[in-house]
Amino acid sequence: MYRGDSATFTQPDTEAIISGLETSAKSLRAQGGTLAWGVFRRGGAGTVANGDIPYRIASMTKSFTAATIGFLAANGLDLDMPLGRLVPDLVGTAVADRTCRQALTMGTGFTKDDPWADRVESMTGAELIAYLRRGAIPLAPADTGYEYSNLGYALLGVVAESVTGRSFIDLTTAEVLAPLGLSRTGFDIADFPDLMPGIRLDRNGQPHEAELTGPGVFSPIGGAISTVNDIGAWMNVHMDALELDALERIDSYAPGSWSRILTDNQQAHRLIETQHSEHHTESVNYGFGLQPRLDSRFGRVVCHSGGYPGYGSHMRWYPDLDLSIVVFGNTTYYPAERVVRNVIDAGWTSATGTPDLELTRTSTAVPAPHYPAAPAQSETVLRAANLVIDFDDTVADELFTVNMDLDEPRAERRERFADWRRDLELTQAFTPGDCEMRTPLSGTVTVPGSYVRGSEDSAEKPSATITVSLDHLGAVQTITLSG
Numbered sequence: 305m306y307r308g309d310s311a312t313f314t315q316p317d318t319e320a321i322i323s324g325l326e327t328s329a330k331s332l333r334a335q336g337g338t339l340a341w342g343v344f345r346r347g348g349a350g351t352v353a354n355g356d357i358p359y360r361i362a363s364m365t366k367s368f369t370a371a372t373i374g375f376l377a378a379n380g381l382d383l384d385m386p387l388g389r390l391v392p393d394l395v396g397t398a399v400a401d402r403t404c405r406q407a408l409t410m411g412t413g414f415t416k417d418d419p420w421a422d423r424v425e426s427m428t429g430a431e432l433i434a435y436l437r438r439g440a441i442p443l444a445p446a447d448t449g450y451e452y453s454n455l456g457y458a459l460l461g462v463v464a465e466s467v468t469g470r471s472f473i474d475l476t477t478a479e480v481l482a483p484l485g486l487s488r489t490g491f492d493i494a495d496f497p498d499l500m501p502g503i504r505l506d507r508n509g510q511p512h513e514a515e516l517t518g519p520g521v522f523s524p525i526g527g528a529i530s531t532v533n534d535i536g537a538w539m540n541v542h543m544d545a546l547e548l549d550a551l552e553r554i555d556s557y558a559p560g561s562w563s564r565i566l567t568d569n570q571q572a573h574r575l576i577e578t579q580h581s582e583h584h585t586e587s588v589n590y591g592f593g594l595q596p597r598l599d600s601r602f603g604r605v606v607c608h609s610g611g612y613p614g615y616g617s618h619m620r621w622y623p624d625l626d627l628s629i630v631v632f633g634n635t636t637y638y639p640a641e642r643v644v645r646n647v648i649d650a651g652w653t654s655a656t657g658t659p660d661l662e663l664t665r666t667s668t669a670v671p672a673p674h675y676p677a678a679p680a681q682s683e684t685v686l687r688a689a690n691l692v693i694d695f696d697d698t699v700a701d702e703l704f705t706v707n708m709d710l711d712e713p714r715a716e717r718r719e720r721f722a723d724w725r726r727d728l729e730l731t732q733a734f735t736p737g738d739c740e741m742r743t744p745l746s747g748t749v750t751v752p753g754s755y756v757r758g759s760e761d762s763a764e765k766p767s768a769t770i771t772v773s774l775d776h777l778g779a780v781q782t783i784t785l786s787g
Contacts, residue, residue: 411447
């Protein structure tokens, strides 16, 4: 819906938004971090903090990857051709029959893989193909649901290199970043000596400088570095693409129809969930490298988050309001999306004269089928959970992916496990009856006797659980304690 149409949306109070961002910046400073942010009005000046300081933007990178693939599609790439035909070395792997369109929309059926993928950026294309040949495990058939997968976006980079003979980074820089004038956006940390250092906060809240990865086959998933001002321009060009009177200007940026590419990327190609409160309803979808939404308060919304060891980011724009916001934080998986959501809610409640109102959201996810878990996968989840009871380095060495000890040094993990075990007075190893596999690559172990009853009409729910997620080969990439 365009601004000339009949629907009336609420323009949030910009001062309330900025005040909320300043409060968030103060809170992050107390942890030793630095917040960069920008609030922009299309066609006008923005309000920014640390606007020219480069940060890792993590999965916001996917919007650039999608634009690169869109450029190639405008020049003949068939988005529906099987990957095995585009990249012959993929023949014989579990991804060979998937397509670029499925990868773009998170419809390949492969698992969410953030912790592992964030640590293997510098892997080569040949190493990735060798990894897949070891037997990557899908969760579901393609196009049967939404499964956020970095693997799919790494494969898009492999496709780009295969069909052009150029490196993904060179291609994206020459065909997307340079034509759009994004001179402070790139992929190599060596090009950004003023990069804001990333911080890992340990379990006691003490800061440690995060170790950064270098460019490689996983750069298309989250390897970009950028500034608030560059992302402000990136958001603006996407809003321009949605305006019919701006087509000629957008089309002048690069070969192919940039207005068509960027408009397609902002369309809802795959429904993720709906969100509700007493005061609004919001659909959440995935497009091509972006997350398009419809909000009953604001109309169209387009956004994407990023999380990476040492950083967290979020960009969001409101085409019907000519408003855009971007937030970067420099602590591991900084909750930038939550910050943006909270300040937007505050801006809305201020604008509607209800500043003390709090929006409590409930979400309804789209149901998705999954393949059954194999016995080996259930066994791995159970063995990982039992490390909480008795940490064995030999077992950890066997089960852990590369990210585990990088994300949390083993000594800290031992201490955290010991404290949790002591608080719950756990002494007995978990048994197969305590484990429930939610997907082939994710399972939850419930502490026996920890079920609690909710309301009179609700069933008992576990209050103490261990959730284990596995990578594409069935190795442990996270162990999360709850309760």
